[in-house]
Each structure stands twice: as structure tokens, then as C-alpha cells.
Amino acid sequence: MLSEFDLIKRYFQRDRAPGPNTALGIGDDCALLSPTPGKVLAISSDMLVEDRHFFAGADPYTLGHKCLAVNLSDLAAMGARPLGFTLALSLPAAEPDWLDAFSRGLFALADAHGCELLGGDTTKGPLNVCITIFGELAPGQALRRDAARVGDDIWISGTLGDARLWLAARRSEVALDAADHAATGQRMHAPAPRIALGRLLAEGNLAHAALDISDGLVGDLKHILAASRVGAVLDVDALPAGPALARQPIGLRRRFAAAGGDDYELCFTAPVAQREAIQAAGAACGTAVTRVGSITSEPGLRLVDGDGAELDLQLAGWDHFSPG
Ligand SMILES: Nc1ncnc2c1ncn2[C@@H]1O[C@H](COP(=O)(O)OP(=O)(O)OP(=O)(O)O)[C@@H](O)[C@H]1O
Ligand SMILES: Cc1ncc(C[n+]2csc(CCOP(=O)(O)O)c2C)c(N)n1
Ligand SMILES: [Mg+2]
Structure with missing residues (x-):
């Protein structure tokens, strides 16, 4: 049986030196981030919920990828350079195979973007993954x-x-x-x-x-x-x-x-x-x-349309609380 703290240590706390912008990573009450002097922080959160953002039984490796990808996408939309992220996880059970694949998918993308896992929170409950991501960019350069x-x-x-x-x-x-x-x-x-x-x-x-x-x-x-x-x-x-x-x-x-x-x-x-x-x-x-x-x-x-004629398509964006 994996305890909450075994789980964090085994799957999320990596045995490697922190990156240049991480003054303190996983393990204390807060992580400490050191943005490059003169830069501003870009911060965004995105949550993925089972049966709303993904189907039950979703492949854990790609789920690990996607929950970070949607957050990195918000940094991309501002023009920011990724620094790190926190991971809040609600899990129905501490399943070693699931956690192994999920963390591998997550870290493969994190490493590809030099974006470090800084901390998070873990609880038992319905499957739900919430990431808060931190990036940086020069003042005045954000794509607003x-x-x-x-x-x-x-x-x-x-x-x-x-x-x-x-x-x-x-x-x-x-x-x-x-x-x-x-x-x-x-x-x-x-x-x-x-x-x-x-x-x-x-x-x-x-x-x-x-x-x-x-x-x-x-x-x-x-x-x-x-x-x-x-x-x-x-x-x-x-x-x-x-x-x-x-x-x-x-x-x-x-x-x-x-x-x-x-x-x-x-x-x-x-x-x-x-x-x-x-x-x-x-x-x-x-x-x-x-x-x-x-x-x-x-x-x-x-x-x-391609000829410049008006199209009446009656399209709407995704809205979590719309009846449609
Ligand atoms: N519960 C909340 N409290 C405070 N601000 C929120 C809350 N939920 C969303 N926001 C803010 O509202 C704005 C729109 O949020 P939304 O999640 O739609 O972002 P988005 O970038 O349009 O979509 P996505 O996150 O899917 O890329 C963002 O600035 C977000 O930080
Ligand atoms: C099982 C399942 N059903 C429907 C969808 C479609 N979908 C869900 S949330 C969303 C908008 C982005 O989310 P948010 O606005 O919360 O960032 C979209 C397009 C899906 N991905 N999986
Ligand atoms: Mg966005």
C-alpha cells in the first residue's frame, strides 16, 4: 500500500538538482521561485476533470501530457517562457501502474520545455488534475x-x-x-x-x-x-x-x-x-x-465563405454551464 507521502516521493519528487529558477522545490510548505531579475511572471491554472475534459479510463500517459500541455498553451498564448508548475491531484486510488504512466507523460513534456514541478497537493477523491503554471517574459511584451x-x-x-x-x-x-x-x-x-x-x-x-x-x-x-x-x-x-x-x-x-x-x-x-x-x-x-x-x-x-458571402452558422464556444 502506498501512503500519500510515499506516492509523492516515488512519482513526483525527482532525484535531481533543481533548475536555475527554482530556489526551493517539493517538500516544504511553499516552493520558492526565482524569476530572472527584470522579468514579469505569467501565471495560469487549468483543471482537467474526468467525464468533462476526458473520458473515464483515459490513458494515463497522455493524460499526464495533456494536463500540462493545456497549461503550457496558456503561457504560449502570452508569449511567456515556462519556468515551473504545481500539480493538485485528486485520485480515486493510489494505483502504481497508473501513477507511473501519468508521471512519465507529465515529465516527458515538462522536460521538453524546461518546466519544473515545484510542488502541489494530493488527495483521495474523483479523478481531477489541476495545474498552476508559472512563466516569465519581459515587461510590455505579453500578447494580451x-x-x-x-x-x-x-x-x-x-x-x-x-x-x-x-x-x-x-x-x-x-x-x-x-x-x-x-x-x-x-x-x-x-x-x-x-x-x-x-x-x-x-x-x-x-x-x-x-x-x-x-x-x-x-x-x-x-x-x-x-x-x-x-x-x-x-x-x-x-x-x-x-x-x-x-x-x-x-x-x-x-x-x-x-x-x-x-x-x-x-x-x-x-x-x-x-x-x-x-x-x-x-x-x-x-x-x-x-x-x-x-x-x-x-x-x-x-x-x-471563400467568396466573401455571409455565413449564418449559429456557432458557439464551449461553455461549462450552458445547457447545450
Ligand atoms: N474561479 C476563478 N477565479 C478567478 N479567476 C478565474 C476563475 N476562473 C477563471 N478565472 C479567470 O478568468 C479568465 C478566463 O478563464 P478561462 O479558464 O476561460 O481561461 P482561458 O484561457 O480563456 O481558457 P483556457 O484556460 O481553457 O485556456 C482567466 O483570466 C482566468 O484566470
Ligand atoms: C469527455 C469529454 N467531453 C467533452 C470534451 C470537450 N471539452 C470539454 S472542456 C472543453 C473546453 C476546454 O475546457 P476549459 O474551458 O475548462 O479549459 C471542451 C472542448 C472533452 N474534451 N472530453
Ligand atoms: Mg487560454
Whole structure:
């Protein structure tokens, strides 16, 4: 039988020297973080709850990856460099095989981004993983939601909608062949946080506003529009659909690319003069970037097709408390 403290020591307290920004790691009442002098901290929390963010029986390795990936994605959306994170875990049981796989998935991504586990909390209860992440960036460089300007291009990283397509297949709403099922499952369970792109956009002063797309593009873009007091026109047919979604009928393609959710891609706005620099930044970090619309002075979000004709798609972002 694993005790609470055995569990922490065995799976989460690593036998290695702390990183340069960690003054004190796991084991005391608080961790002590040393940000680089002159930088500001970027802080965000994201919680994943069984039967809401993932299905019961989810693979623990990819769950470990995803719960950190969605937090790193918020740092990417601000243009911050990851420093460390805390992990609050509620577990129905102390299962060694589950904990081994979960911690391996978590640390594989943490190590890839030099992001150290600083501490956390562990309790028995329904399966629930909550991470708080800390990053840093230069003052004034953050990609804020209130910084979009009229005339900006709207850009998207990577591709959209394949995670939503996996969810539709899981709910038996669509049928996918084995290859598309595996590829879309990878998008749902193992999103790649766009840290490198976010940092290039912020440090090069290339973009104005940004966020990461977790609730679906149209819902999330509205946060930028509201905060910046602007409107936008979005070319739904220019949205980069994921490879599996691109093979689906146009109605589904438009709906899932524009409002799928679980994408963890960046949506950012930038001056027209930065087009070439943004393409170069995307190429430099191996992440496709696609121009999908522009910021307007007329309020509201207009969706148009490839010919510029208005589309009435009635799309909404994910809302935990909406009845739909
Ligand atoms: N319980 C809460 N108390 C205080 N602030 C909160 C709380 N829940 C959310 N917020 C804040 O509200 C804002 C929107 O939260 P939300 O979780 O939707 O973030 P997001 O970045 O849009 O989505 P995601 O976390 O999925 O990327 C954030 O600034 C967040 O810190
Ligand atoms: C089992 C299961 N059902 C539905 C979904 C879809 N989903 C759940 S929460 C969310 C928005 C992001 O969460 P938050 O706003 O809390 O960051 C989305 C798109 C899923 N991933 N798993
Ligand atoms: Mg976010």
C-alpha cells in the first residue's frame, strides 16, 4: 500500500538538482521561485476533470501530457517562457501502474520545455488534475487580449477541428477509419503547446493580441474582440482544417474548424506589415501559420465563405454551464 507521502516521493519528487529558477522545490510548505531579475511572471491554472475534459479510463500517459500541455498553451498564448508548475491531484486510488504512466507523460513534456514541478497537493477523491503554471517574459511584451487593432490580420497556428472530430467519433456521431481515428485521437489527447511560436511573436514584437483556442475559435476570438473593443471578419473556408477533418463534408468541416474546441492552437492578431516576419517565425519553429481574417472597427464577428458571402452558422464556444 502506498501512503500519500510515499506516492509523492516515488512519482513526483525527482532525484535531481533543481533548475536555475527554482530556489526551493517539493517538500516544504511553499516552493520558492526565482524569476530572472527584470522579468514579469505569467501565471495560469487549468483543471482537467474526468467525464468533462476526458473520458473515464483515459490513458494515463497522455493524460499526464495533456494536463500540462493545456497549461503550457496558456503561457504560449502570452508569449511567456515556462519556468515551473504545481500539480493538485485528486485520485480515486493510489494505483502504481497508473501513477507511473501519468508521471512519465507529465515529465516527458515538462522536460521538453524546461518546466519544473515545484510542488502541489494530493488527495483521495474523483479523478481531477489541476495545474498552476508559472512563466516569465519581459515587461510590455505579453500578447494580451486587449491589444488587437483595427486592420490587423487574424492568424491561426497549426490546424483546427481534428480533436472535435475524434470526440464526434467517440460519441458515434461520425465514423472514422482506423488511421483517422488514431490521428484525431492524437490531436485530442496529446496537443503540442505552441511555446516556441508564442515566444517568437512576443519577443520579436510581431503580434498584437493572442490567445489559445480551447473552447473553439469563434468563442475564444470573441474574448479578443470584447477586450480590444473591435470586430472581426473571419473567412471560414480559409481556416486550416486538420487532415482528417479536411476529408469530411463541408458543413462539418466548417463547424468543427470554427468551433470545435480542444484545439490548443494560437489565434493572434498582427499588423499587415508583419506578414513575412510571421511566416518566417512559423517556419523557424516548424509550425504552420495561416491568415484567416481581419480586425474591423465595426463591432461583432462576421463569418464569411471563400467568396466573401455571409455565413449564418449559429456557432458557439464551449461553455461549462450552458445547457447545450
Ligand atoms: N474561479 C476563478 N477565479 C478567478 N479567476 C478565474 C476563475 N476562473 C477563471 N478565472 C479567470 O478568468 C479568465 C478566463 O478563464 P478561462 O479558464 O476561460 O481561461 P482561458 O484561457 O480563456 O481558457 P483556457 O484556460 O481553457 O485556456 C482567466 O483570466 C482566468 O484566470
Ligand atoms: C469527455 C469529454 N467531453 C467533452 C470534451 C470537450 N471539452 C470539454 S472542456 C472543453 C473546453 C476546454 O475546457 P476549459 O474551458 O475548462 O479549459 C471542451 C472542448 C472533452 N474534451 N472530453
Ligand atoms: Mg487560454
